[in-house]
């Protein structure tokens with residue numbers, strides 16, 4: 001893979017690694033420059049234009065300073081001074097917070113260190129260039145997206161976020177009623193944060209720029225939680241050299257998004273409750289009462305009623321954060337949407353993929369469990385592109401590598417039926433079990449709508465689980481779905 005005449009700045013604090021990366025980049029035909037601290041990188045960026053930046057995250061500001069996450073500062077500086085630049089980030093640490101912050105700042109791809117081959121650099125440079133061209137070619141993306149949006153079932157945003165028209169309307173309603181909090185339920189990777197961002201976008205369209213503050217609750221450091229959320233007064237504790245405003249102040253007149261809200265401890269819930277009731281709070285080490293008003297969005301992978309029942313969440317807090325509620329279904333429950341996700345993903349990556357290949361990929365993906373949901377699907381598709389580039393072949397179905405735990409079971413229909421039959425003793429079959437066996441028999445011997453059959457089977461499983469547990473709360477836990485999900489299914493199947 002050759003990239004003649006294109007230049008790259010590589011920032012890496014380990015001298016040996018820096019030299020290796022420069023030499024690998026040169027093998028790809030890139031004109032490569034190196035820097036080992038953030039000050040050096042900024043200096044180079046201020047005097048010379050580059051096509052690409054490849055930066056480590058953990059490095060020092062200068063030769064005398066300690067190592068910190070200065071890579072973020074470099075990305076920010078680079079894109080401010082050279083907005084046309086394409087940024088790639090590398091790190092040993094594939095920590096999700098780092099990953100997401102790098103992307104939020106404008107990174108197009110994230111490479112795991114150490115990088116050992118020129119091909120690896122070449123592939124990512126090629127992918128990054130395609131993605132950049134696709135995002136600049138906004139018109140073609142919009143025309144493409146409109147094909148799907150026009151059928152009125154979906155709204156597709158320019159950044160590729162796909163949402164049902166019904167959900168979009170719902171969020172528009174919440175945006176107009178900014179006193180209503182929003183609770184987003186859903187497994188990991190179902191798009192809760194994306195939905196929160198859409199709500200913010202809708203409010204900005206109505207009111208102009210307003211703050212949007214994201215708090216990843218599990219990452220709040222126990223000792224510093226109060227200070228991070230509510231700010232502190234200078235001198236309040238050792239190390240409090242300046243008075244700070246916390247997240248709640250930063251969200252004033254805007255939106256505070258508490259991700260994984262169930263992980264907040266009880267004292268913090270109590271303090272937040274006061275803010276949510278009348279907007280009042282005080283900084284750590286300060287008696288003065290201050291006010292802040294924001295719309296609250298919380299996201300959770302848990303059933304909040306159960307959190308209350310288990311004593312992990314204050315009933316008052318749950319009551320106060322409840323308002324509008326949206327449950328984002330797992331990908332395995334929205335198989336009809338898989339083709340659209342795949343099409344939009346490739347379009348955003350700047351790749352033309354024909355309909356036949358999209359259908360083949362979708363067919364295979366529909367048999368997967370997708371425990372990481374849309375995030376996991378997109379990673380698998382990204383891996384597919386990388387596989388095709390590594391083999392220097394046009395993208396084809398053989399490049400698709402489904403995650404192992406998702407591998408389709410290779411039992412034939414007859415074998416599955418025999419297994420089920422063995423599990424259920426025919427002499428003691430309940431009406432419900434017989435119904436299930438009938439359905440499976442029909443499924444294997446006649447042509448019927450797959451979705452209809454799966455719905456019918458799901459219904460029988462739910463009826464059985466509710467009967468077996470004699471409690472809806474226990475049934476949804478047993479089935480590994482949320483309370484909201486079971487309620488929605490009960491409504492759908494009129495159970």
Ligand SMILES: Nc1ncnc2c1ncn2[C@@H]1O[C@H](COP(=O)(O)OP(=O)(O)OP(=O)(O)O)[C@@H](O)[C@H]1O
Nearest residue numbers: 160161162163187188189190191192193194374375
């Ligand atoms: N509706 C969607 N349309 C397009 N892409 C989506 C959508 N939902 C999620 N994604 C993709 O999946 C990724 C993960 O989504 P997001 O972070 O919003 O999930 P989440 O539910 O907040 O996950 P977690 O609970 O782990 O924080 C996004 O970065 C995006 O690439």
